[in-house]
Amino acid sequence: MKKNILKVLIVFLFYANCYSQRITIKNVESRLITDQGIEFIGDLKDNSDNEYTYSNWSNQGVFFVDGKEYYLSNINFNITTNSFESRLNRNQLFSYKNSNLDSVSLNNNLYKKVSGYFYEVLLSKGNNSFLKKYDVAYQAGFRNRLDGTISKPTAFVTYKYLIKFEDAFTQIEFNKNSILSLVKDDFQNVLEEFIDNERLSYRRENDIVKILEFMFKNSSKMI
Numbered sequence: 158m159k160k161n162i163l164k165v166l167i168v169f170l171f172y173a174n175c176y177s178q179r180i181t182i183k184n185v186e187s188r189l190i191t192d193q194g195i196e197f198i199g200d201l202k203d204n205s206d207n208e209y210t211y212s213n214w215s216n217q218g219v220f221f222v223d224g225k226e227y228y229l230s231n232i233n234f235n236i237t238t239n240s241f242e243s244r245l246n247r248n249q250l251f252s253y254k255n256s257n258l259d260s261v262s263l264n265n266n267l268y269k270k271v272s273g274y275f276y277e278v279l280l281s282k283g284n285n286s287f288l289k290k291y292d293v294a295y296q297a298g299f300r301n302r303l304d305g306t307i308s309k310p311t312a313f314v315t316y317k318y319l320i321k322f323e324d325a326f327t328q329i330e331f332n333k334n335s336i337l338s339l340v341k342d343d344f345q346n347v348l349e350e351f352i353d354n355e356r357l358s359y360r361r362e363n364d365i366v367k368i369l370e371f372m373f374k375n376s377s378k379m380i
Contacts, residue, residue, distance in 0.1 A: 344378035
């Protein structure tokens with residue numbers, strides 16, 4: 158009887174030790190220690206075919222967390238998963254957990270978290286801002302008429318634009334009606350005159366930034 162109890166105890170301790178090792182390994186793999194001694198939580202993942210903002214990994218990043226700044230290199234923005242990643246080696250990446258980051262500067266472009274997703278800040282004036290969200294869409298593959306096979310879906314990057322005016326968010330399209338709808342009726346003629354005089358387009362991102370900058374200066378005329 159004592160021998161049986163001893164065997165059960167040994168088996169229990171063996172499996173308990175294996176389990177604790179697995180937990181320990183998992184915890185270690187979910188953390189990245191920088192040369193500053195700063196620890197970030199995230200996930201290790203294999204290199205994949207996701208879409209990224211930059212074609213290479215030689216990018217400088219600044220993480221803003223709880224009012225502090227942390228400088229890192231080898232950073233990229235994964236558009237497919239809306240997350241920031243570091244390349245550890247040819248086949249392995251470290252994906253930072255979004256909930257631990259307030260905002261991130263990548264090559265001097267600021268990304269700010271809104272409702273759990275990161276948007277690039279194209280313009281910020283006081284409590285108003287112009288935000289850009291990157292996303293990925295897929296086009297179905299084409300059927301080969303000769304053998305009937307279907308090619309892989311094609312991925313392409315899409316964009317969603319938001320205006321943050323005071324505490325409200327409004328999605329806009331790059332067209333005249335969408336832009337003019339942001340201001341009061343009595344200011345629309347003034348806005349159109351500004352756009353014409355400056356030879357700005359309703360369809361170019363850089364021009365929309367200039368238009369919104371003019372609008373934010375006259376925020377009392379916005380809806």
